[in-house]
Amino acid sequence: MYYSRLKLASVLGVCLLGLLLCLPNGIRKPSLSIPWRQIHLGLDLRGGSYLLMQVDLPSLTHDRLQTLSENMRDALLKDHLGYQDFRIDAERAVVSYLPRTPDETQAGLKALEALPRLSAGEFTVARQDDGRIALTLSPESIAAHAREAVTQSIEIVRRRIDGTGAIDPEITRQGDDRIVVELPGISDPERIKALLGTTAKMSFRLVDSNPLHATYPPTGVSLLPMANPADGPALPVYDHVDVDGADLTNAGATLDPKTGEWAVSFTFDSVGTRAFSSVTQTNVGQRFAIVLDNKIIEAPVIRTPITGGEGQITGGFTAQKATDLALMLRAGALPAPLAVVEQRSIGPSLGADSIRAGMISLGVGFALVVAFMVLFYGRFGWYADLALLANLVLMAAILSLFEATLTLPGMAGMLLTLGMAVDANILINERIREEVARGRTPLAAMQAGFERATSTIVDSNATALLAHVMLFVFGTGPVRGFALTITIGIVTTLFTTLLLSRMLMARWYALTRPASLPV
Amino acid sequence: MLGRPLLRFVRKDTHINFMRGRYMGLLVSAVLSVASLILFIHPGLTLGLDFKGGIVVEAKTPTPADFGTLRAALAAHGLPHASIQSFGAPDDVLIRLDAGNNKETQSVVDTVRHTVADALPGTTILRADAVGASVSAELFRNGMLALGISLAMILAYIWVRFEWEFALSAVVTLILDLTKTVGFLVLTGFEFDLVMVAAILTILGYSTNDKVVVYDRVRENLRKYRTMPLMELINLSINETLNRTLGTSSTVFLAALPLALWGGATLSGFAWTMLFGIVVGTSSSIFIAAPLLLFMGEGRLKRGAKTKTGAATAS
Numbered sequence: 001m002y003y004s005r006l007k008l009a010s011v012l013g014v015c016l017l018g019l020l021l022c023l024p025n026g027i028r029k030p031s032l033s034i035p036w037r038q039i040h041l042g043l044d045l046r047g048g049s050y051l052l053m054q055v056d057l058p059s060l061t062h063d064r065l066q067t068l069s070e071n072m073r074d075a076l077l078k079d080h081l082g083y084q085d086f087r088i089d090a091e092r093a094v095v096s097y098l099p100r101t102p103d104e105t106q107a108g109l110k111a112l113e114a115l116p117r118l119s120a121g122e123f124t125v126a127r128q129d130d131g132r133i134a135l136t137l138s139p140e141s142i143a144a145h146a147r148e149a150v151t152q153s154i155e156i157v158r159r160r161i162d163g164t165g166a167i168d169p170e171i172t173r174q175g176d177d178r179i180v181v182e183l184p185g186i187s188d189p190e191r192i193k194a195l196l197g198t199t200a201k202m203s204f205r206l207v208d209s210n211p212l213h214a215t216y217p218p219t220g221v222s223l224l225p226m227a228n229p230a231d232g233p234a235l236p237v238y239d240h241v242d243v244d245g246a247d248l249t250n251a252g253a254t255l256d257p258k259t260g261e262w263a264v265s266f267t268f269d270s271v272g273t274r275a276f277s278s279v280t281q282t283n284v285g286q287r288f289a290i291v292l293d294n295k296i297i298e299a300p301v302i303r304t305p306i307t308g309g310e311g312q313i314t315g316g317f318t319a320q321k322a323t324d325l326a327l328m329l330r331a332g333a334l335p336a337p338l339a340v341v342e343q344r345s346i347g348p349s350l351g352a353d354s355i356r357a358g359m360i361s362l363g364v365g366f367a368l369v370v371a372f373m374v375l376f377y378g379r380f381g382w383y384a385d386l387a388l389l390a391n392l393v394l395m396a397a398i399l400s401l402f403e404a405t406l407t408l409p410g411m412a413g414m415l416l417t418l419g420m421a422v423d424a425n426i427l428i429n430e431r432i433r434e435e436v437a438r439g440r441t442p443l444a445a446m447q448a449g450f451e452r453a454t455s456t457i458v459d460s461n462a463t464a465l466l467a468h469v470m471l472f473v474f475g476t477g478p479v480r481g482f483a484l485t486i487t488i489g490i491v492t493t494l495f496t497t498l499l500l501s502r503m504l505m506a507r508w509y510a511l512t513r514p515a516s517l518p519v
Numbered sequence: 520m521l522g523r524p525l526l527r528f529v530r531k532d533t534h535i536n537f538m539r540g541r542y543m544g545l546l547v548s549a550v551l552s553v554a555s556l557i558l559f560i561h562p563g564l565t566l567g568l569d570f571k572g573g574i575v576v577e578a579k580t581p582t583p584a585d586f587g588t589l590r591a592a593l594a595a596h597g598l599p600h601a602s603i604q605s606f607g608a609p610d611d612v613l614i615r616l617d618a619g620n621n622k623e624t625q626s627v628v629d630t631v632r633h634t635v636a637d638a639l640p641g642t643t644i645l646r647a648d649a650v651g652a653s654v655s656a657e658l659f660r661n662g663m664l665a666l667g668i669s670l671a672m673i674l675a676y677i678w679v680r681f682e683w684e685f686a687l688s689a690v691v692t693l694i695l696d697l698t699k700t701v702g703f704l705v706l707t708g709f710e711f712d713l714v715m716v717a718a719i720l721t722i723l724g725y726s727t728n729d730k731v732v733v734y735d736r737v738r739e740n741l742r743k744y745r746t747m748p749l750m751e752l753i754n755l756s757i758n759e760t761l762n763r764t765l766g767t768s769s770t771v772f773l774a775a776l777p778l779a780l781w782g783g784a785t786l787s788g789f790a791w792t793m794l795f796g797i798v799v800g801t802s803s804s805i806f807i808a809a810p811l812l813l814f815m816g817e818g819r820l821k822r823g824a825k826t827k828t829g830a831a832t833a834s
Contacts, residue, residue: 190629193629343625354783354785358782361786375525377524408785409785415777418774419773420770420771426767456732460728467672468724471669474664482714
């Protein structure tokens, strides 16, 4: 029942600190450089889009196997070994071939063992029962590769989104193969979706001029369709990449003054410049295809060697398309395709409605609980209400401190916390009432009330805490906001009821020494 | 001003014989829970977008929505199966589509957007959500996992703090509460989604809290009145805590009420379910959890001696 001055001061100090921490939410940031943390509004309140994207890991494995199979062919050719029937099985992460004759098996195994690996145990080489020689990627290397690809994708996604001028985008990893993109203020994410859904792997490759190959492409040549089907039939293009689109330093959308058409002009870096000039020098008169994600944008004939390291792509673009393609080329290609698996977008008007609804509910709910406590518990009810106000302030303070995101369910969580918070006061007051009825003195009754109610209060809050921590762990999106505010609310409730409201009651008793309690 | 309490629920000398109604309480609860289970099997819960996957587009049209035009326009874009309904005001339209594969789901949402904008110029899209089938299955699994683990942890917690009779009767009661809430969801047609799982978890938390308070008093009285028959003792404990039980359920009810009335489409289902859960949770503390404890604990619960975790409430 006795509270030292220090304890008094520290409890009040915490409340004042809470009030101070809430301030940034209400006023404009001054120009002074002081810590300025405030609550963020969730997408459901301010409007915007949430995109959950999945990295296509099978295609990543397939790409790696494709590269390995090319390396395998080169290695076998170098050792003058024959091969037939190359097969890629992305699901089992195996690439295999059949040796020309069984006696070339050992030599083949040896040649493949010597292939460069990205990591020590990247793959194993073995002869299968059916006589084929198989190269198998190890699960660890697949996982490591996937992790790296997701990290890389996040970086590229960020660059692409930053390029659109979106404000405060949030890009985070989720699980092994997912990326969450949150875009406040963008309620129609179609353009972003298109931007992120394109791998934008660009390469410059020679077109096979043998007309027969247009129908039956040999190994090492693929038939690729035109990006715009109206441009003509598919062309046989060599798999070998002469110049990689990654070797660019800059790209931009330009309006061709002669034709009035939108184009993407780009500048190669030194590697790209060298490669581009050597190819164009030796292949004058050939067609050179610009391939984007396995589709040919255009395949112009090389008229003169291009050594300046600059180029232009014209592919019948609209202004938007040219801008986006330039942006993607600048940001770099994604290591694997990204697919949107969940999308939620909320318009600004709905968000504003939700804020209003949340505020009205919070206000009315608070008022009802306050009125209830006063009607049913009188003076001690007023103290409970003061503690309730402090509770609200502290909740907002902690949310600001963490720069947490407030969602509509989060506001519901605050409101329910307020309803549950007074439970502790009710427990204490009822207990005091009982003790008074048993004929105890006011002091003894209050003491007994505080003591006995404490364990009940802790027990009941602990179970609620358990349930909501689970919800936070397993929930996603706005539901996490709900679990977060309730969890924070339980902590602030313990503080305001076990310390603050109790202290108020004790101080009142110490100051007035009443003959009977107002219960 | 208002220094003294004006109101209270029951007088301090109240002594209602709740245990007399124990069979009645259990019977009514059993009937309601069985009915809820039947409802759960048929017609079943209305799964929300989170758990079913698919597309929901909410739009506000400048004039009262012309459903015919909209339906024709959607059908023309290859979406004849779209369900179109109004909600709230006549100029609020809700368009739903079931989930196809991921890729389709994500491109269809853009088609719907464009179609609505073209068919009824001046329309604002309030909300457009698309959830792929794989994601919804995952969300559902996580939701159920959260529910299951919470129940298990509540069981473990009460077991540690009390004796097993308390823990078991509490969890059985919680499961009965849960089935009734499911029945309520089926009857009202509220969509079962992640927000609803949050509501159910909150109800479980609240309901447990309520039971813990009654049990806490039972434990205290077990030590205090060593020879009192268990039935009488449980009755006494319920009566002693009755003001508190009614008080707390009222404040939580009052806090959730404005949400139900003004919380908007997103939260009103959540809040009504909460309100239902508060009523069920409060009554089950008295009429289900207490009789169950009586049946399980008769002749078993320790008297007088300290409980196994030591006396939490020193008397």
